[in-house]
Amino acid sequence: MQDPYSERMSASETRAASGLALVFAFRMLGMFMVLPVLATYGMDLQGATPALIGLAIGAYGLTQALLQIPFGILSDRIGRLPIIYFGLLIFAAGAVLAAMSDSIWGVIAGRILQGAGAISAAVMALLSDLTREQHRTKAMAMIGMSIGLSFAVAMVIGPLVARAFGLSALFWLTAALALLGGVIVATLPRAQRHLQHRESGVASQALGATLRHPDLLRLDISIFALHAILMASFVALPLALVEEAALPKDEHWWVYLTALLVGFLGMVPFIIYGEKKRQMRRVLLGAVGVLLLCELFFWQFGHGLWALVVGMVIFFTAFNLLEASLPSLISKVAPAGGKGTAMGVYSTSQFLGAGLGGILGGWLYQLGGLEVVFAGCAGLGALWLLIVWSMREPPYVTSLRLPLSESALSNPELTSQLLAVSGVSDAIVLAEEGAAYVKVDTQQLDRAALDRLVA
Structure with a gap:
């Protein structure tokens, strides 16, 4: 089993x-x-x-x-x-x-x-x-x-x-x-x-x-x-x-293949930088700015093959970066x-x-x-x-869904106790699901204390 x-x-x-x-x-x-x-x-x-x-x-x-x-x-x-x-x-x-x-x-x-x-x-x-x-x-x-x-x-x-x-x-x-x-x-x-x-x-x-x-x-x-x-x-x-x-x-086809491959590899260092250094707002603003510059470039200088190829490589680097990072930002920001x-x-x-x-x-x-x-x-x-x-730097947190024991569900102070655990930034208890949803900073979380509360 x-x-x-x-x-x-x-x-x-x-x-x-x-x-x-x-x-x-x-x-x-x-x-x-x-x-x-x-x-x-x-x-x-x-x-x-x-x-x-x-x-x-x-x-x-x-x-x-x-x-x-x-x-x-x-x-x-x-x-x-x-x-x-x-x-x-x-x-x-x-x-x-x-x-x-x-x-x-x-x-x-x-x-x-x-x-x-x-x-x-x-x-x-x-x-x-x-x-x-x-x-x-x-x-x-x-x-x-x-x-x-x-x-x-x-x-x-x-x-x-x-x-x-x-x-x-x-x-x-x-x-x-x-x-x-x-x-x-x-x-x-x-x-x-x-x-x-x-x-x-x-x-x-x-x-x-x-x-x-x-x-x-x-x-x-x-x-x-x-x-x-x-x-x-x-x-x-x-x-x-x-x-x-x-x-x-x-x-x-070869233009799109070149642009997508180089663009995919080009976005990886920025994703790593944004997550490790906790600078995702800066990465987001930079990528949007680059996308804007690409459209201006196409408008003014997109008159030859290699100009278009270079523009598309940069365009897809910014596009792939945003496509990969926006869902992660939603997960961080959502309550x-x-x-x-x-x-x-x-x-x-x-x-x-x-x-x-x-x-x-x-x-x-x-x-x-x-x-x-x-x-x-x-x-x-x-x-x-x-x-x-004007967007704020997102909280660097992870979402967890924690099934609750019967004794935990009967605890009227559970939400406040969850919020008091080191590393927990947000919590909600849903009795109809028999579960608690919490947002945690994994670098600061006291996981043992969290597990004791829900067990």
């Missing part, structure tokens, strides 16, 4: 975490593969205009943002698996609709339907059901890495598949990956419990406080702006490679028991930014060409920098 306090993940936990990471990866791969090619190959679709191409790029984000939190709450009521299977089928149906369409409106409809398969919250809740507390951060990190890897692979695979088989092949591949994701879910271990977990699901009671929290709002605006700039830039950058650098669209709700609002902001960014990029390109898109992104970057400038 598996030791419930073992420091190693069990075989079933490893299988669950890796399987759900694959489901996430396949889904995001299908979502992102069209990003580097839709602006170029999509212009051959019937009725295509730059504004409609932008809508097609970002359309999935609008329905994803609308349904993300409702589907997560619904999964608490009717179960995780029905929501996940339904979402994957909807996602696959949207991909098939886009693959069979020869008009831009058909592709837009398909992308909107894809976004309606909003299963992220349900997948994270299932992960909580299938893993023990001490391994949940590790399991969530596996999913985070799978999303980052799928984005990088999509940037390279998308142009290669489109060159070999055409734009519709990308959507057929997306549908196949979604169905394969459903098969993987069917092979996962079955949850023995339906865990109400505030660290991985949205709690309606915590929604108001989350929306009123100034630094959480700054981080929500940050992920909104980051993905809006990304989507708007990818209306313009593939076209810039064709128009300004005379690089055929079927050779764009005890509020991480799941904060992440739900954060994800909604991310998808809303992607949707509106694509629309904005297409509209600006139609209005005045590449320069207007880059100038618009620079303006958004400047506004973003102003908003986050």
